[in-house]
Amino acid sequence: MRAVGLVVEYNPFHNGHRYHLQQARQLTKADVVVAVMSGNFTQRGEPTVLDKWQRTQAALANGVDLVIELPLVSAVEPADRFASGALRLLNDLQVQDVVFGAEHPEWDFAHLVGLEQHFQSDQFHQFDQTYATQFNQQLQEQVGVSLVDPNDILAFSYTKAKLHHGYSLNLRPIARQGSNYHDQTISGHIASASAIRQGVREREWSQVTEAVPQPSLDQLRALEKLPSWEALYPLLRNELIQAPTSRLSQIYQMSEGLENRLKRVAGQNLTFAGFMKGAKTKRYTYAHLLRLFLYIVLQATRDQVAWSVQHPYHHVLGFTQRGQEYLHAVKKRLQYPLIVKVDQTLDEGRLDLDYRAGKLYQNFTPVEQDLKRAPLRMTVK
Numbered sequence: 001m002r003a004v005g006l007v008v009e010y011n012p013f014h015n016g017h018r019y020h021l022q023q024a025r026q027l028t029k030a031d032v033v034v035a036v037m038s039g040n041f042t043q044r045g046e047p048t049v050l051d052k053w054q055r056t057q058a059a060l061a062n063g064v065d066l067v068i069e070l071p072l073v074s075a076v077e078p079a080d081r082f083a084s085g086a087l088r089l090l091n092d093l094q095v096q097d098v099v100f101g102a103e104h105p106e107w108d109f110a111h112l113v114g115l116e117q118h119f120q121s122d123q124f125h126q127f128d129q130t131y132a133t134q135f136n137q138q139l140q141e142q143v144g145v146s147l148v149d150p151n152d153i154l155a156f157s158y159t160k161a162k163l164h165h166g167y168s169l170n171l172r173p174i175a176r177q178g179s180n181y182h183d184q185t186i187s188g189h190i191a192s193a194s195a196i197r198q199g200v201r202e203r204e205w206s207q208v209t210e211a212v213p214q215p216s217l218d219q220l221r222a223l224e225k226l227p228s229w230e231a232l233y234p235l236l237r238n239e240l241i242q243a244p245t246s247r248l249s250q251i252y253q254m255s256e257g258l259e260n261r262l263k264r265v266a267g268q269n270l271t272f273a274g275f276m277k278g279a280k281t282k283r284y285t286y287a288h289l290l291r292l293f294l295y296i297v298l299q300a301t302r303d304q305v306a307w308s309v310q311h312p313y314h315h316v317l318g319f320t321q322r323g324q325e326y327l328h329a330v331k332k333r334l335q336y337p338l339i340v341k342v343d344q345t346l347d348e349g350r351l352d353l354d355y356r357a358g359k360l361y362q363n364f365t366p367v368e369q370d371l372k373r374a375p376l377r378m379t380v381k
Contacts, residue, residue, distance in 0.1 A: 004030035005095035007086040013058035024099035038075035040361040045290030047227035056318040060378040066323030069315040083157035103149040105173035109159040233272035240266035318376030
């Protein structure tokens with residue numbers, strides 16, 4: 001069976017995602033579509049609008065055959081680590097192709113990766129700017145390319161991960177359709193996930209209906225309120241105020257004495273908006289801070305994250321009959337453990353951080369996210 005791999009968040013699943021997977025199947029002539037999907041928190045560190053089981057259900061209903069959870073230590077990371085973690089799983093699952101959207105699919109991303117390695121030999125010295133900003137400035141000066149669109153950055157990161165690890169995966173970029181990634185308004189059949197979330201927030205159902213398939217629409221209509229960091233801020237604030245700086249300094253992604261600034265700002269602000277305004281500096285992007293906030297609430301240390309990165313696994317969230325057949329065909333050749341049901345051992349600690357993230361997400365839903373949950377099974381008519 002030929003399998004094509006997709007790396008997704010589906011936050012929420014919309015018509016653009018359905019187009020993507022249809023094109024992936026058509027382009028590669030694949031028998032099976034395998035999606036590696038982020039759990040309950042996005043790459044930016046935000047809680048997803050729907051939980052991972054709801055998004056799995058929508059994915060299976062619209063053409064995905066097998067959904068595997070991308071562990072938190074890869075899912076809530078910058079693009080390079082996000083891409084590397086996802087390709088590692090897809091490579092182990094023995095998919096032949098990986099299809100992804102890009103704003104500029106015609107670019108030679110392998111060449112750009114080579115340029116980055118060349119630039120690094122010169123080193124970057126502007127400490128008031130992020131590495132990504134300085135690298136992009138170099139690209140603009142040398143080849144006239146602006147690597148700023150999110151999907152182009154991911155395309156670059158997939159290519160970098162493939163070359164670094166020597167994967168035999170065929171990377172297939174396709175042109176992204178419809179609205180821009182960050183568009184906040186719905187206009188037409190294919191809209192950005194950001195615009196759809198905004199539409200749900202404002203209860204603009206006539207517009208949302210246009211942009212999402214029925215399973216997603218039903219799920220979104222049932223939401224009373226979108227999950228947000230505003231709702232989680234009391235937990236974050238309490239942790240920052242109560243925890244000693246010595247413990248906070250050990251949190252993954254904490255650096256340069258940032259724990260002292262965050263502790264002080266948390267003590268001064270009762271609202272998340274006020275806290276974020278006080279915490280933000282030119283040195284750190286919003287996404288970096290949101291990811292850090294999640295690791296703070298989860299009390300995830302550098303050592304724990306490092307251990308988790310070295311112990312990958314396949315947590316199966318759902319499959320169709322075709323996806324189950326594919327999993328049965330490859331499972332004996334998998335290098336990483338295959339987990340179909342989470343028990344009290346959390347697979348010898350491998351799922352510890354994802355389990356904690358699931359419990360944190362249960363501030364938004366009464367539904368158990370991990371313990372004793374079996375994969376969703378869907379019969380495709």
